[in-house]
Amino acid sequence: MKILIQKFGGTSVSTHERRALVVNKILKGIEEGFCPVVVVSAMGRKGQPYATDTLLSLISDEFKKKNSLGVDLLMGCGEIISTVVVSDELAKNNLQAVPLTGGQAGIITDDSYNNAAILRVESEKLLNILKEGKIPVVAGFQGVSEKGFITTIGRGGSDTTAALLGVALQAEEVQIYTDVDGIMTADPRIVSDASLIEEISYNEVFQFADQGAKVIHPRAVEIAMKGNIPLAIKNTMSDCKGTIISNKAIQSSNNVIDGITSMDKRVQVTVECSKNTDNDNYWVLFDELANKSISLDLINVFTKQKIFTIDEKDLDNLKIIMKNLGLQYSYVEECTKISLIGAGMRGIPGVMAKILKILARERIDVLQTADSHTTIWCLVESKNAERAINSLHRDFKLGGCEG
Ligand code: ASP
Ligand code: MG
Numbered sequence: 001m002k003i004l005i006q007k008f009g010g011t012s013v014s015t016h017e018r019r020a021l022v023v024n025k026i027l028k029g030i031e032e033g034f035c036p037v038v039v040v041s042a043m044g045r046k047g048q049p050y051a052t053d054t055l056l057s058l059i060s061d062e063f064k065k066k067n068s069l070g071v072d073l074l075m076g077c078g079e080i081i082s083t084v085v086v087s088d089e090l091a092k093n094n095l096q097a098v099p100l101t102g103g104q105a106g107i108i109t110d111d112s113y114n115n116a117a118i119l120r121v122e123s124e125k126l127l128n129i130l131k132e133g134k135i136p137v138v139a140g141f142q143g144v145s146e147k148g149f150i151t152t153i154g155r156g157g158s159d160t161t162a163a164l165l166g167v168a169l170q171a172e173e174v175q176i177y178t179d180v181d182g183i184m185t186a187d188p189r190i191v192s193d194a195s196l197i198e199e200i201s202y203n204e205v206f207q208f209a210d211q212g213a214k215v216i217h218p219r220a221v222e223i224a225m226k227g228n229i230p231l232a233i234k235n236t237m238s239d240c241k242g243t244i245i246s247n248k249a250i251q252s253s254n255n256v257i258d259g260i261t262s263m264d265k266r267v268q269v270t271v272e273c274s275k276n277t278d279n280d281n282y283w284v285l286f287d288e289l290a291n292k293s294i295s296l297d298l299i300n301v302f303t304k305q306k307i308f309t310i311d312e313k314d315l316d317n318l319k320i321i322m323k324n325l326g327l328q329y330s331y332v333e334e335c336t337k338i339s340l341i342g343a344g345m346r347g348i349p350g351v352m353a354k355i356l357k358i359l360a361r362e363r364i365d366v367l368q369t370a371d372s373h374t375t376i377w378c379l380v381e382s383k384n385a386e387r388a389i390n391s392l393h394r395d396f397k398l399g400g401c402e403g
Contacts, residue, residue: 001130003171004034007041007140007162010051011179012236013082014044019089021236025177026090026135034172035130037165038097038137040086041158042078050078052141052155068113069149072142076101076150079139079158087137096134100125102161103144105136106168109151116143116151118160121168138165159220167227174224175232176216182233182243183208183215185259185398190389195400197258199244202231207341207375208261221245256351257342257396260389264382265312266297266335268367272328273304282306288321298337298370298379307368309335309379335367336385340376340392352376358395364388 006029008022029036046053055074056064064071083099090097106122129136140158143151153160159176166174183205186194202225206218215233224231224245234242273282285306289296294317299308310318312333322329345351352369355376359366364387368379380388393399 002034003130003169004029004032004036005039005162005166005169005171005174006036006177007039007158007175008086008177008236009158009179010041010044012177013040013086014048016089018236019086022086022177023089023093023095025175025234025236026095027093029175030095036135037126037130037169037171038086038135039140039158039162039165040079040082040137041140043082043085050081052078072113072116072152073150075152076139076142079141083137083139090135090137097137098129098134099137099139101139101144101150102142103148103150105138105165107143107161107164109143109145109153111145111147111149111151113149113151115154116145118143118153118164119146121164123165123168126165126169154219156217157219159217160223163220163223163227163229163231166229166231167223171229173230173232174220175234176220177234177236178215179235179237180215180233181235181238181240183259186389186393187261190262190386191260191393191399193399194393195398196240197243198241199246199248200258201247201343201374202245203374204258204341204343205245207339208259209263209339215243216245254344255342255396255398256345256348257340257392257398258344259341259398260338260393260396261341262336262338262385262389264334264336264385266309266337266379267312267315267318268298268307268309268332268335268379269318270330271306271322272330273306274328285321285325285327288325289318292317292321294318294321298368298377300368300370309337309368332367332381334382335379336382338378338380338385338388338392340378340396341374343374345376346373354395355392358391359388362387362391364391 042052044051087097087099108119109116126136140161162174183197184194188194205221230246294314296308364384370377
């Protein structure tokens, strides 16, 4: 039995017309010889009657604080409604579906309501339904505690449900259907000819931070990576091939760079360690920053200087810490961290040289860099970021026209 997990997000199941497209995708799966297991999110977005946020707006903040068991029971309703509505749609197409809560599908969690941890997946019931030639339609984002209460597994958790079932059932693939074609080589609002990335490794998706997290929940990627199950991001509204996330992508990639993303509102901080005493105790500063929950990025520790970046929202707190510790420092506001991502860059010489050459040609100052096996980061002033990203995107031939 070749099992395929097909997860449909809130917008995909929000209207009758869209649910007809969902049925087409399931039919296509069956035509290709797969036994589909469908996972659904709550219908629509905030404002629409059964969306998770709409359900949450029905109860007081007071209740939310004190009755997390009740909150999970309420939130779980959105997905449960979708399972029955989608099953109805399948029945109209002569497909026998079995709507299931997460618990009925065998997802067992601990009892940390609102953000429960998965204990195990008992896949027997799903396998029996599949053997009968029926389609299980599972409520995403929820499980059941061992005491028998409905739990939810964290916002955006339906992707996680899909990945969990994919691993438990040893599916051929987990398809995540959404309202975009997949992961792009750059943000299309910044780069007009940004193109779709057809294949990418699990690790690279984490590097896509914002963009990656928007199309798929990082926890789902982590689970699929551990279980070595390929994930496919696809558009319910189109026939586009989408983006395949797997380990194979690393072997087959010819590109050193697969995509570029960026994060703005960064502030670069330089601490001068003039006296020996400063230098002996410099860790006190990092301790203080941690105590105030200030997260650091691009950290370079030199004997005479410590350089790092922080989010703009933490600047006021940083100033207070520096004053209290009596440290000399300077900072550059309005910076953007550009990430060039590509598992294929590992062990390839000259990638950094090429990046720096492109930026120098554009007369864009690079304020700081860092690198890992899959990513090179460059910090630039935000006023230059759009130009930098476009030049890098063009020169690394990531655009749609150049293929
Ligand atoms: N409906 C849930 C949420 O809005 C889960 C999901 O959509 O993945 O967070
Ligand atoms: Mg989602």
